Amino acid sequence: MLFPRTLCLAVLVVLALAGCASSKSGAAYPREQARQEMVVRTGVVESIRMVALEGTKSGVGGAAGAVIGGVAGSNIGGGRGQIIASVIGAVLGGIAGHALENETTERQAMEISVQLDSGPLIAVVQEGDPEEFKAGDRVRVLSGAGETRVTR
Secondary structure, X not given: OHHHHHHHHHHHHHHHHHXXXXXXXXXXXXXXXXXXXXXXXXXXXXXXEEEEXXXXXXXXXXXXXXXXXXXXXXXXXXXXXXXXXXXXXHHHHHHHHHHHHHHHHOEEEEEEEEEEOOXXXXXXXXXXXXXXXXXXXXXXXXXXXXXXXXXX
């Protein structure tokens, strides 16, 4: 009965971490960017393409999976067989936990290509509603503190 509880706990930890991931939307700012100067450029949206932002790879999912797999494997057999099952369970659990963390934290985003009034064509990837921008929209491109975002 220990294994189902441990599995549920690990899944909850991975899902909680997914909820803690910061937003990459054009309307969300990390606290560190408050009171920072940003350069504002203007332009016209040329195109929008939906893309996927990879999930996080913090290692927590893999570690939780390894623990669960090791515990599950230790309940199989006895003696050396139990040790081998524990090791195999930990390895397989780690792989599965890593994949679960990546999958549960993956997000949809937009690649927004903007023809700047100053000449260059740039592309910015950010989260948001695909209906938020369309080709031909006038937008502002804000850059600073190592980040760039597209806003209205």
